[in-house]
Amino acid sequence: MIVAKRKPFEEIKGMLKGYKKVLNIGCGTCVAVCLAGGEKEVDVLTAELDMARKLEESPLEIAKITVERQCDREYMEVLDDKVKDQDALLTMACGAGVQFLAERYPDIPVFPAVDTTFIGVNQGVGWYEERCRSCGSCVLGMTGGICPVTMCAKGLYNGPCGGTNKGSCEIHADQPCAWHMIYERLSRQGRLDMIMDIVPPQDWQNQIPRTVIQPGYKKPEAA
Numbered sequence: 001m002i003v004a005k006r007k008p009f010e011e012i013k014g015m016l017k018g019y020k021k022v023l024n025i026g027c028g029t030c031v032a033v034c035l036a037g038g039e040k041e042v043d044v045l046t047a048e049l050d051m052a053r054k055l056e057e058s059p060l061e062i063a064k065i066t067v068e069r070q071c072d073r074e075y076m077e078v079l080d081d082k083v084k085d086q087d088a089l090l091t092m093a094c095g096a097g098v099q100f101l102a103e104r105y106p107d108i109p110v111f112p113a114v115d116t117t118f119i120g121v122n123q124g125v126g127w128y129e130e131r132c133r134s135c136g137s138c139v140l141g142m143t144g145g146i147c148p149v150t151m152c153a154k155g156l157y158n159g160p161c162g163g164t165n166k167g168s169c170e171i172h173a174d175q176p177c178a179w180h181m182i183y184e185r186l187s188r189q190g191r192l193d194m195i196m197d198i199v200p201p202q203d204w205q206n207q208i209p210r211t212v213i214q215p216g217y218k219k220p221e222a223a
């Protein structure tokens, strides 16, 4: 899932300075699961903003809603009537959701309430770890299911580097060396020969916006 964390309250309040009527929009998917921008978090932030602006004697008329997904047009329609009279929109969705919202309502300022952080896994309640940087050319099949882009401090496709030390990365003793882990995993699976395969320089695909159209689906403009 996409993992995000709420921005500092003062930053959010600062973005809304001068606006009198705001709709706070949560997202019911990734950011809800990682406890950053779902219905509960929308309730809390909305109440905090309401209270803070009252104390500043600059009341904010703030409404709230949480949609199933802000990255999916189908779930955005419910907002069309609600945004009409708003001075600004605050969204607790990930960066994709924020942009999709801004694209749908280009005449209304849209502000992000969370910082989108990474694609990760849930290790426990409120504890998330990064696992993927969506490089666009996954090599996990060669690396025992351990991502060298994410887990290696240098993002090396051919490792380890000379800094590996008894299982730790040279950047810190508490940081496991990704390539040590890859070695151990491949060894355990009897596939250690794979570590000798040289991965060629990558054609980085995540430096420009990408589009995926699944086989069997027409391009939207051709539909």
Ligand code: SF4
Binding pocket: 131, 132, 133, 134, 135, 136, 137, 138, 139, 140, 147, 148, 149, 150
């Ligand atoms: S190799 Fe690329 S796509 Fe695969 S997990 Fe790592 S960053 Fe993600």
Ligand code: SF4
Binding pocket: 151, 152, 153, 154, 155, 156, 159, 160, 161, 162, 163, 164, 165, 168, 169, 170, 171, 176, 177, 178, 179, 180
């Ligand atoms: S020590 Fe290991 S994790 Fe650290 S940069 Fe070198 S190969 Fe990557």
